[in-house]
Amino acid sequence: MDSLRTLDRVAVPRPPSLLPRVLDVIPRPIVDAVGTALLSVAASAFGFAGLWDLFRVTPSPISPWWALAFALPGCVLIALRDRIPPLLALPVVAALFAGDAATVGGLGSLVVLLDVLWHAVHRATARARRGVAVALVIVAGGFLVFALLRTSDVRVAMLVTLQIATLLGTDYWWAVAVGRAEEVAALERRRATDAAREAVRDERETMARELHDLVAGHVSAMAIRSEAALSTPPDETRDRAALRAVRDASLDAHAALRSMIAVLRDGGDAPAPAPRLADIPELARAAERAGLTVRIADERTDERTTGGRAGTLPALVDQTAARVVREALANGARHAVGAEVRVRLSNGADRLLIRIDSHGGRGASGPALAGSGTGLAVLAECVRALGGEFSAGPEGDGWSVRAELPRGAAP
Numbered sequence: 001m002d003s004l005r006t007l008d009r010v011a012v013p014r015p016p017s018l019l020p021r022v023l024d025v026i027p028r029p030i031v032d033a034v035g036t037a038l039l040s041v042a043a044s045a046f047g048f049a050g051l052w053d054l055f056r057v058t059p060s061p062i063s064p065w066w067a068l069a070f071a072l073p074g075c076v077l078i079a080l081r082d083r084i085p086p087l088l089a090l091p092v093v094a095a096l097f098a099g100d101a102a103t104v105g106g107l108g109s110l111v112v113l114l115d116v117l118w119h120a121v122h123r124a125t126a127r128a129r130r131g132v133a134v135a136l137v138i139v140a141g142g143f144l145v146f147a148l149l150r151t152s153d154v155r156v157a158m159l160v161t162l163q164i165a166t167l168l169g170t171d172y173w174w175a176v177a178v179g180r181a182e183e184v185a186a187l188e189r190r191r192a193t194d195a196a197r198e199a200v201r202d203e204r205e206t207m208a209r210e211l212h213d214l215v216a217g218h219v220s221a222m223a224i225r226s227e228a229a230l231s232t233p234p235d236e237t238r239d240r241a242a243l244r245a246v247r248d249a250s251l252d253a254h255a256a257l258r259s260m261i262a263v264l265r266d267g268g269d270a271p272a273p274a275p276r277l278a279d280i281p282e283l284a285r286a287a288e289r290a291g292l293t294v295r296i297a298d299e300r301t302d303e304r305t306t307g308g309r310a311g312t313l314p315a316l317v318d319q320t321a322a323r324v325v326r327e328a329l330a331n332g333a334r335h336a337v338g339a340e341v342r343v344r345l346s347n348g349a350d351r352l353l354i355r356i357d358s359h360g361g362r363g364a365s366g367p368a369l370a371g372s373g374t375g376l377a378v379l380a381e382c383v384r385a386l387g388g389e390f391s392a393g394p395e396g397d398g399w400s401v402r403a404e405l406p407r408g409a410a411p
Contacts, residue, residue: 033079036115040071040108051110052101054150054160055143067106070096074112086120087128093117094139114171121175129176136172140165222249248289275322277313280343283326290333292341292358299346313352317405320382321345321354324390327379328356328401339398351388352405359398379403 049064074096077089093109093116100109121132143164147157229242275283284294313321325343332341341358376392383390388405 027082029079029081032081032115033075036078036108036111037072037075039111040068040075040106043107044068048107049104051107052105052160054147054156055101056105057102062104064104064106067100067104067108070100070104071106071108071112074109074116078112078115081119085123086116087124087132089116090120090132110167114167117168117171118175121172122179133172136165136168140168219249219253222246222253245289245291252286275326276318277322277325277345279322280325283322283329284343287329287333287341291338292329292332293339294329295340295342297342297344299344300352313407316386317352317407320379320386320388321352321403321405323382324354324379324401324403325356327376328358328392331376331401332358332399335399347407348404350407352407354401354403354405356401357395357398358400359396376401 044064044067047064049062049067074093077084077093081089093113097109097113100106117132121129124132140161144157144161147160148154151157226242226246229239232238280296280298284296287294328343329341332339339358339360341356344353344355344357346353380390380392383403383405386405388403390403392401393399
C-alpha cells in the first residue's frame, strides 16, 4: 500500500496538448495574421464601431462589417511579414487605420497597426527606430490638429489624441525594450562563446606546456643515452649504466604521463603540482641520471628572515624560477650529454637571480633529436610577465641561461 501511495504522488509528465504542437508547425506570421483577422471579425460581430467618431467624416454611421475592408488587407501584410519588411508595410497599414478612423471607427485596423508597428520597430536599426519615433510624433500632431478642427472642445481633442498617442507610444516602447534585451542577450552569448573558446585555447596551451615540461626531458634523456651507448665500442659496465639511465628516465616519463592522464580522466582542476625551488635537488638528481653533472650553489640570503636564509617567495615567482632550472637541465640533457652544469641562485636588490651555466659534454652524434623550440620561448614569456628578465644563449664552450625575477611579484 505504501508503494502505491508513493506512485500516486509521483508526478507523471503529460504529453503536450495538440494546439501548441500545431502552432509550432505553422509559421508565426500566419498565426499572427489569422489571429488578427479573427479578432477583427469578432469586433465587427459585436458591433465595435464609432470608436473614433471625432475623426469620422461620413454623414452617418457605417456598418461595423465595413471595418473588415480596412483590417483584412493589413492581415495579408502580416502574413507576408517574412517577404515584405514590416517597415515598408507600416505606411500602408497606417493609411488603412486612418481610413477606418475617418469612416467606420472599428477596432481591427488598430490591432493590425499595433502588430505591424511592433515588428517594424523590433527589426529596425537604431537609425530607423529614430525615424519611426519622429514619424509617430508627426502623426500624433496631425491627429491633434485634425481633432481641433472637428471640435471646439480642446479637452476632448487632447484626450482622444492622447489615447492614440499612448497606444502607439507604448507599442513602440515595448518593441524597443524587447529588441534591446535580445541584443544584450546575443552580446552575452557571444561573450560566453569567446570566453569558452579562450578557455579551451588556454587549456591546450597549458597541456602542451605540461607535456613538454614533464615528458620531453625524460624522452630526450632516453634517446641520448641510448645513442651514446650505440656510438661507442661495447662495454658491459658502461652499457648497463646506460640501460639503467634509460630505464629510470622511461619510468619517470611513464609516471608523469600517468599523472596527467589521471588528471584528464578524473576532471581535476590542474595537473601535478608545479615544481618549486625546494625541488631543485630532485631535479638535479633526475638530470644526473640523464648523464649530466650538476652542481647547485644556493647563495640566497635575506636579512629579514631568521638564520640568514632566503625568505619565502611568492608562489608564481617560486614556480617560475623552478621551471627555469628544470628547462635548462632538460636542454642540457638533450643537447650536451655528460656536461657539467652549475646552478647558481642569489639575491639582488629585491630580485631573485638565477644563472645556469653548462660546459663540456657532447651533442647527439646520430639523427638529431629535434626540440620544439617552445620551451625557452614560453619561459621567457612567463618571466617577463612577472616583470623579470630572461636570456639564454651560447657562452664560451657552453650554454648560459639567466633569469631575474622580482621577489615581491604578486603571487
